[in-house]
Amino acid sequence: MKKLEKSVPVIRFKGFSEAWEQRKLNDIVKLENGYAFKSTYFSDVPSKTIVLTPGNVRIGGGFKNGKGRYYNEISEFPHKFIFQPEDIFVTLTDLTPSAQMLGYPAVVPNDGIKYLHNQRLGKLTDFKGDKFFLFQLLSTNKYHKYIAATAIGTTVKHSSIQKILQYDTSFPSFEEQKNIGIFFKQLDHTIALHQRKLDTLKLIKKGFLQQMFPNSEEKVPRLRFADFDREWEQCKLGEISDKVIEKNKESIYFETLTNSAEYGIISQREFFNKDISNEKNLNGYYIVRENDFVYNPRISNYAPVGPIKRNKLGRIGIVSPLYYVFRTFNTNQSFLEYYFDGTVWHNFMLLNGDSGARADRFAIKDLVLKEMPIPYSTLHEQEKISSFLDEITIIINLHQNKLKKLSSLKKAYLQNMFI
Structure with a gap:
């Protein structure tokens, strides 16, 4: 590593000393x-x-x-x-x-x-x-x-x-350019391999989500553990959850959360790199406790009817009153979370959403949302399914973290190997 000068990068390959x-x-x-x-x-x-x-x-x-x-x-x-x-x-x-x-x-x-x-x-x-x-x-x-x-x-x-x-x-000289190009080409190849592995794992998980939950007209899923043979029941969302109406009236909580289709429940400041909410209006925001579910009506490529995600941050936050917050009971929370990661429930939303919604928002009444049919199995089978999908999710997260570290490494090299 060479001392930083105006005409040379911080990090160089051995044998090169000429100014750029x-x-x-x-x-x-x-x-x-x-x-x-x-x-x-x-x-x-x-x-x-x-x-x-x-x-x-x-x-x-x-x-x-x-x-x-x-x-x-x-x-x-x-x-x-x-x-x-x-x-x-x-x-x-x-x-x-x-x-x-x-x-x-x-x-x-x-x-x-x-x-x-x-x-x-x-x-x-x-x-x-x-x-x-x-x-x-x-x-x-x-x-x-x-x-x-x-x-x-x-x-x-x-x-x-x-x-x-x-x-x-x-x-720099052509020879130094060539060395730098080869170095980064190899690094990019490694990053691409990890990206392909991650994409493959996500497709595998998506396939399991489609196969391990029955469609609305089915009584059992297409893929099932051998120990279970009972038909699944169907309940309404309102029968296994309550809408959260607790508001931040005393202004106790200040961390505004957002529901990202790609990243889940995340701090607004972390997601947008700034605060979007108005501090003067936070007393009208809903309080979201750990494991509460949040429906965000904003439409995106990742969520054509808006995402439903669970608060797994391990802390309490608040969300805009535009969101629908609900708290579940008599069901495995991970099981329900994985169900909402799939797309079966989208059909109900598309059939029951209000026409005339904004182009970037999906409109559906709270009372209608509570009528959403949810496939329901025994708690034991729910736990089995969620544990299996948890294992895949852990592997995906490991690959995501590895990819993130490699990307950060490349960013550091770009910063120090170029002027």
Whole structure:
């Protein structure tokens, strides 16, 4: 490790001591805009031709599968708008107000699929250096701060080819670029392996959730432990829970919680990096005690009818009166939590929700919500199911923590191996 200087990074490979050269991206690379593919040729039928979108780029950089639009190859378009394997592209548009995905890079995979270059992506060409070094440079926090600061737009953030190419940075010799590129390519490969393992485990868990709870018309689940053969009953949510109406009238509690479809019950400050609630109105918020359930009517890609999650923080908090809070009895709480992690209950919501709801919220009356049918087995079988799913969840959490540590490690290396 070398002493920090203005013209060299904190951490370097042995054998390199020359100062890095300050240059603009415009001096060493070109950026090409994409093609306006006609929406009439988009298809829902899976095919080997996909138009890439900004959604194909992960926050922090990297290619994300499962996004993009299938395209009907009958349409003619210039051949140059077909990506080649290992082409690098960056996002020029981002739908998040904080621009947290704007300008980040991704590498086109070599997986036998024809990927097409649309106009919301910029392809990097004619780079006079190591492309994997360039990829990592475009993943650094310094570069992203520049992109976020120069982005335009309110709801939808945009950047331009000209603005990106004006980024002023530093470059080492080609040999040092190559060493840095190889190092990060290996690290990214390790992270990708853990991500694939995590994605596989989540799919396995999703499959069990579908198989271990019966559908509304079924009396028993499709997958069951051998010791149980009795038919399941069906009860209403209101028969195994009470709505929580306890409000924070004395202003005893100040930690506002939010219900995230992806992360569960979480501190609002931790989720948004700031307080959203108004301290003057907290006496009207509902008190959420440990193991209380919270329904959030906000719709998202993760929760098309809004999520129902359990407070497992080990402490008491408060939530907005827009949420529905309920406390269960005569049922295994983990069992019910896993049921709400599935999608069977979505059918009831879609059939009984009010029409005319806001675009970002699902509207359903409290009295109707209490009528939601819940599949109900013996407490012994409920405990058996929840214990089994707990084991899978523990493994998933271990992989998530490992992935988080690897991502933090990469972030530290990016900060110290670039200027």
